[in-house]
Amino acid sequence: MMPPDPRPIHATPARALGVWTFLIAATLVTWLVGERGAHGPAVVALMFGLAYIKGSLIILEFMALRRAPLMWRMLTLGWLTSVCAAIAIAYWKGMNS
Amino acid sequence: MNTPAYTLDARAADATAPTPHLPGDLAIWIFILAELLAFGVFLVAYAFARSGDVAGFDARQLGLDRDAGAINTVLLLTSSFFVVRATQAVAAGACARASGWLVGAIGCGLGFVVIKVFEYAEKFGAGVTLSSSTFDMFYLSLTFFHFMHVLLGLVILAALWLGTRQRRYGPDNMNGIESGAAYWHMVDLVWLILFPLVYVMR
Numbered sequence: 001m002m003p004p005d006p007r008p009i010h011a012t013p014a015r016a017l018g019v020w021t022f023l024i025a026a027t028l029v030t031w032l033v034g035e036r037g038a039h040g041p042a043v044v045a046l047m048f049g050l051a052y053i054k055g056s057l058i059i060l061e062f063m064a065l066r067r068a069p070l071m072w073r074m075l076t077l078g079w080l081t082s083v084c085a086a087i088a089i090a091y092w093k094g095m096n097s
Numbered sequence: 098m099n100t101p102a103y104t105l106d107a108r109a110a111d112a113t114a115p116t117p118h119l120p121g122d123l124a125i126w127i128f129i130l131a132e133l134l135a136f137g138v139f140l141v142a143y144a145f146a147r148s149g150d151v152a153g154f155d156a157r158q159l160g161l162d163r164d165a166g167a168i169n170t171v172l173l174l175t176s177s178f179f180v181v182r183a184t185q186a187v188a189a190g191a192c193a194r195a196s197g198w199l200v201g202a203i204g205c206g207l208g209f210v211v212i213k214v215f216e217y218a219e220k221f222g223a224g225v226t227l228s229s230s231t232f233d234m235f236y237l238s239l240t241f242f243h244f245m246h247v248l249l250g251l252v253i254l255a256a257l258w259l260g261t262r263q264r265r266y267g268p269d270n271m272n273g274i275e276s277g278a279a280y281w282h283m284v285d286l287v288w289l290i291l292f293p294l295v296y297v298m299r
Contacts, residue, residue, distance in 0.1 A: 010120075010185050020178040024171060031167035034297040039155075047293045054289050062181050063282045064275070069117040072126065079133045083290060086141040091298065094148035 011061050019061045026050040044091055048084050055080045121275035129283045132246070136287045139242065140294060143235045150231065155299045157232035160223070165216050166296040169209050170288060173247075176205035177285040180254070180278045187266045187274050195274070196261035199254060202281070206251045213244055236295055243287055250284045253277045 011019070030047055059076045060066040066073075119126060147154040183198035225233045257277045260266055266274045 010188050011181070013182060013185055016178060016181045016185070020174065023174045023178075027167060027170045027174065030170075030293050030297055031163065034163040034167070037299075039299040044298055047297060051289055051293050055286055058177065058282055058286045058289065062177050062285070063279050064120045064184075067117060068119045072119055075130060076133070079130075079137055080286075080290075083137045083140055087144045087290075087294060087298075090141070090144035090148045093145070094151045097148060097151070 010064050011066075016061065019057050023054055023057060026054050041091070041095065045088075048087060052080060052084050055084075120271070121277075121279045122272055125276040125279055129279060132283060133287070136242070136291075139239055140287075140290055143239060143294065146231055146235060153230065154232045157230050157236075158296070158299060160225075161236070161296050162216055162219070163296050165212050166292050169212050170292050172205045172208045172212070173285045173288050176202045176209070177282050179205065180281050183257070183261070184271075184274055184278050187261065187271060188268055190268050192261045192264045192266060195266070196258055199258040199261060203251060203254050203258065206247060206254060209247055210244075210251070213240070213247075239291060239295060243284070243291060246284045246287070250281045253280055 029050060033043055033047055056077060059080065060073070063076070065076060179198045179202035183195040183202065186192070186195035186198060220237075225237065227234050227237055254277065257266075257274055260273055
């Protein structure tokens with residue numbers, strides 16, 4: 001029998017595989033958007049919505065910050081939120097100029 | 098004064114719950130935050146520069162190889178997954194298994210480098226330079242800045258691989274591998290925003 005994981009902050013192999021599968025599937029969606037030359041606010045919202053979820057998964061699961069002190073999750077997720085929000089504002093500004 | 102029983106129960110429950118813990122060294126996280134801030138400013142600068150010349154940026158963007166960009170995304174994500182598996186292997190006391198996962202991670206990283214070099218060669222051949230257009234300036238400098246981080250990340254992964262070969266890490270000595278892994282995931286995280294922003298958004 002496997003001894004209990006002394007460092008439970010790291011996800012289990014099955015959980016990591018699930019996260020990887022989602023990340024790859026979401027990347028295929030973004031690639032399809034590019035292949036079809038799809039554009040417009042709805043497409044960009046979908047693409048960056050997926051990028052936001054992917055980034056959150058990297059931060060919480062792969063970087064293993066899920067069980068880190070709240071401050072570190074706020075700093076990293078705050079970075080992701082600010083960058084995505086600024087891109088959305090810039091895209092909107094470009095549409096209206 | 099007697100301590101109420103419920104307080105003791107609460108303490109017992111706390112003892113079994115995992116305590117919040119920052120994986121790796123505090124210094125690497127401060128470094129990662131500084132890197133994220135620099136990339137963040139750069140990515141947002143691209144987005145606002147584009148908003149002033151949407152037609153010009155969209156026209157130049159058509160020349161990018163989105164297939165190569167998507168394959169590179171898959172390579173970085175897979176590499177990150179392998180690094181997670183290596184970290185899990187070390188946590189389980191299986192250093193030999195961890196070095197196998199790290200070989201896979203380094204292989205994917207090298208794949209990224211090879212594809213990027215071909216992409217740059219094609220671009221330079223087509224006359225793309227830092228001064229050929231504002232889009233080209235951003236495309237070259239943003240992706241090259243990221244490329245340099247991939248190269249540094251590969252050096253770090255190679256050092257981790259050596260460490261696992263020499264059995265320097267283990268369940269009680271995770272600091273090195275957790276710090277290196279966090280840096281590699283940061284490189285992946287930045288690319289996840291860079292790819293849709295520069296290669297696809299229009």
